[in-house]
Amino acid sequence: MGKSVEVRGARGGIKRPHFWVEPYLFLLPSLLVFGMFLYYPFFRTIFLSLFLTNKTGQAKIFVAFTEKDNYLVLFQSKSFWASVGVTFRFVFAVAFGGLVIGLTSSLLTEKKYLGSNFTAAVYAMPIAIASAAASMTFKMVLHPTNGLLNNLLGTQINFTGDKRYALASVIGLTIWLTSGINYIFISAGLRNVPAELYDSAAVDGAGYWRRVWSVTIPSISPTLFFQIIINTIGAFQSFSQIKLLTEGGPGDSTNVMVWSIYMDAFRNFRFGAAAARSVILFLIVLVITIIQFRFEKRGVNY
Amino acid sequence: MRIHTVQRRRLQNLGRFVLNIPLMLVILIPLLYTFSISVMPPDEIYGNHLIPTSVKFTNYVQAFTNPYYNFPRMILNSFIVATTVMLGQMVTCSLAAFAFSFLEFRGKRLLFLAVLATMMVPGEVTIIANYLTMMRWGWLDSYRALTFPFLTSAMGVFLLRQYYLTFAKELYEAAKLDGCSNLRFLGSIVVPLSRPALGALGAYVFLNTWNQYMWPLLVTNSRTYRTVQIGISMLYDIDAVSLGLMMAGVVIVIVPSLSIFVFMNKQLINGLMSGAVKG
Numbered sequence: 001m002g003k004s005v006e007v008r009g010a011r012g013g014i015k016r017p018h019f020w021v022e023p024y025l026f027l028l029p030s031l032l033v034f035g036m037f038l039y040y041p042f043f044r045t046i047f048l049s050l051f052l053t054n055k056t057g058q059a060k061i062f063v064a065f066t067e068k069d070n071y072l073v074l075f076q077s078k079s080f081w082a083s084v085g086v087t088f089r090f091v092f093a094v095a096f097g098g099l100v101i102g103l104t105s106s107l108l109t110e111k112k113y114l115g116s117n118f119t120a121a122v123y124a125m126p127i128a129i130a131s132a133a134a135s136m137t138f139k140m141v142l143h144p145t146n147g148l149l150n151n152l153l154g155t156q157i158n159f160t161g162d163k164r165y166a167l168a169s170v171i172g173l174t175i176w177l178t179s180g181i182n183y184i185f186i187s188a189g190l191r192n193v194p195a196e197l198y199d200s201a202a203v204d205g206a207g208y209w210r211r212v213w214s215v216t217i218p219s220i221s222p223t224l225f226f227q228i229i230i231n232t233i234g235a236f237q238s239f240s241q242i243k244l245l246t247e248g249g250p251g252d253s254t255n256v257m258v259w260s261i262y263m264d265a266f267r268n269f270r271f272g273a274a275a276a277r278s279v280i281l282f283l284i285v286l287v288i289t290i291i292q293f294r295f296e297k298r299g300v301n302y
Numbered sequence: 303m304r305i306h307t308v309q310r311r312r313l314q315n316l317g318r319f320v321l322n323i324p325l326m327l328v329i330l331i332p333l334l335y336t337f338s339i340s341v342m343p344p345d346e347i348y349g350n351h352l353i354p355t356s357v358k359f360t361n362y363v364q365a366f367t368n369p370y371y372n373f374p375r376m377i378l379n380s381f382i383v384a385t386t387v388m389l390g391q392m393v394t395c396s397l398a399a400f401a402f403s404f405l406e407f408r409g410k411r412l413l414f415l416a417v418l419a420t421m422m423v424p425g426e427v428t429i430i431a432n433y434l435t436m437m438r439w440g441w442l443d444s445y446r447a448l449t450f451p452f453l454t455s456a457m458g459v460f461l462l463r464q465y466y467l468t469f470a471k472e473l474y475e476a477a478k479l480d481g482c483s484n485l486r487f488l489g490s491i492v493v494p495l496s497r498p499a500l501g502a503l504g505a506y507v508f509l510n511t512w513n514q515y516m517w518p519l520l521v522t523n524s525r526t527y528r529t530v531q532i533g534i535s536m537l538y539d540i541d542a543v544s545l546g547l548m549m550a551g552v553v554i555v556i557v558p559s560l561s562i563f564v565f566m567n568k569q570l571i572n573g574l575m576s577g578a579v580k581g
Contacts, residue, residue: 020407022405022484023401023405023406023407023410024401024407026397026398026400026401026484027397027398027401027402027413029393029394029397029398029453029454030394030395030397030398030417030454030459031398031413033394033450033451033453033454034416034417034420034454034456036435036450036451037428037432037435037450037451038420038423038428040431040435041428041430041431041432041435042423042427042428042431044431044434044435045427045428045430045431048430048431056434056437057430057433057434057437101325104325105322105325108318108321108322109322111314111315111318113315113316113318114315114319115319116318116319119319119322119326121564121567122326122329122330123325123326123329124563124567124571125560125563126329127563127570127571127574128509128559128560128562128563128570129333129513129556129559129560130512130513130514130515130531130555130556131513131515132513132515132531132532132534132535132555133513133531133534133552133555133559134332135535136534136535136538136548136549136551137332137333137335137336137549137552138332139538139548140335140336140339140545140548140549141332141335143545146347146348146350146545148331148335148352151350151352176328176329176332179329181574184571184574184575185575188575237424237425237426239426239515239516240516240531243516243519244535258426258516261426261429261430262516265430265433266520271430275430275431278426278427278428278429278430279427281424281426281427282423282424282427285422285424285427289422
């Protein structure tokens with residue numbers, strides 16, 4: 001405590017008058033980029049969401065609070081709610097599926113053994129693979145006539161083109177993609193569980209599963225919670241998988257929100273409606289982030 | 303009793319490895335299968351072989367030499383873009399992090415919050431407005447469009463600032479007394495000392511930029527500026543029958559990503575963890 005006061009005092013000693021511009025020059029490059037490509041487009045998106053636009057995305061007719069209000073039109077459209085429903089199912093499955101894979105792989109590599117470094121590298125590896133590249137890989141695995149999965153099952157199912165399997169296909173791919181980050185964070189969490197906890201559980205004669213349930217999982221629950229949030233926010237942003245595997249279809253079955261933004265803007269040229277969808281996406285992610293902060297403040301310990 | 307435990311441990315170790323095999327296969331098989339298809343002649347792909355009877359690199363040669371795909375150009379584009387963004391972030395984030403950790407000025411807290419707040423906005427939310435900006439400026443189909451929006455990041459500023467805060471303030475005081483300018487202090491003392499943090503940032507940013515898909519898809523139209531992630535999906539669109547060619551493209555694209563994962567594993571994971579913690 002004393003040290004930090006000292007440091008602050010030392011810093012105070014070199015304080016310059018307020019017209020000293022040098023610090024702002026150091027910040028200038030970053031602030032310019034943030035201003036032009038983050039703050040400006042953010043407010044521009046909110047602005048656009050209140051208008052009907054022309055084909056080049058210029059705001060033409062102010063429609064907020066009229067019957068043509070972009071938000072109102074969205075809320076009244078069946079397709080929008082279908083998209084919201086699909087998004088939530090997708091996000092839920094990915095968030096928990098990723099967690100289950102991450103937890104399983106972490107528990108499996110908890111103790112060292114010959115080759116455990118290799119295993120750990122394999123589990124972490126998907127962090128390096130691009131979603132586009134993985135999508136092309138899965139396109140081949142799921143290929144209706146020549147793909148691996150149909151070969152193994154002896155079937156000819158069109159996984160990405162069939163309403164029953166399309167969403168499950170992109171969920172599977174996305175879980176595969178996020179398994180690496182889940183593994184890295186959860187196994188890091190496992191390493192931080194104090195050994196004494198296990199020792200006392202062992203003394204009490206608790207078996208393996210009992211220990212996992214009543215020692216491991218409660219001890220790493222902050223990590224698990226954090227990981228669910230990361231998975232959720234990541235899943236809301238998924239695009240490449242949808243674009244490359246299903247194009248939102250068949251029907252609306254894989255029409256997640258980012259895909260619907262893309263469709264509105266770049267296929268239908270309805271930039272106002274796309275902007276309104278973007279704002280809604282932002283609000284959802286914001287709420288999740290706030291929930292995360294709330295829980296972190298409530299004494300979650302890393 | 304003691305020997306018994308040792309034996310049981312050994313058995314447990316073996317069991318652990320065996321238990322890991324199914325899940326490892328789930329992760330590895332898609333990639334191994336991709337490689338397998340990429341070296342297969344077409345008749346074996348359509349004969350539903352899983353493993354080629356002989357390894358052929360025809361697909362790779364075709365991917366590289368077919369002038370219509372212009373694949374080498376796309377690889378070059380991705381390298382140019384990823385390197386520019388990486389170096390750009392190293393510079394801009396170092397400068398900003400330096401101001402936030404060593405300098406005192408009005409509005410410091412507010413500006414730092416303004417930087418951190420950008421992490422709350424997913425890129426997909428601003429992507430339309432950014433696209434329209436590029437269109438208005440006539441930047442579509444250019445390296446500018448592919449690089450400029452990513453030349454800084456809150457994660458980079460935050461990561462480097464955290465690192466700089468661990469430096470002794472006496473170092474800065476002493477340099478100042480010797481008449482060392484801030485920029486020189488940053489360049490000749492702070493940057494060399496913060497190599498681990500810069501490495502983490504660099505590996506993470508290069509990989510992320512190399513792996514980008516949505517933004518390059520929107521802002522490039524010509525084969526001259528397409529990046530390689532778009533390229534591999536084009537291999538499919540152009541010629542859906544040449545599955546082998548498509549898989550060769552995927553392997554080519556994954557090699558740099560995997561190289562970073564293997565050779566800069568520690569830096570990458572450090573970067574990833576600091577990136578995810580606040581974003």
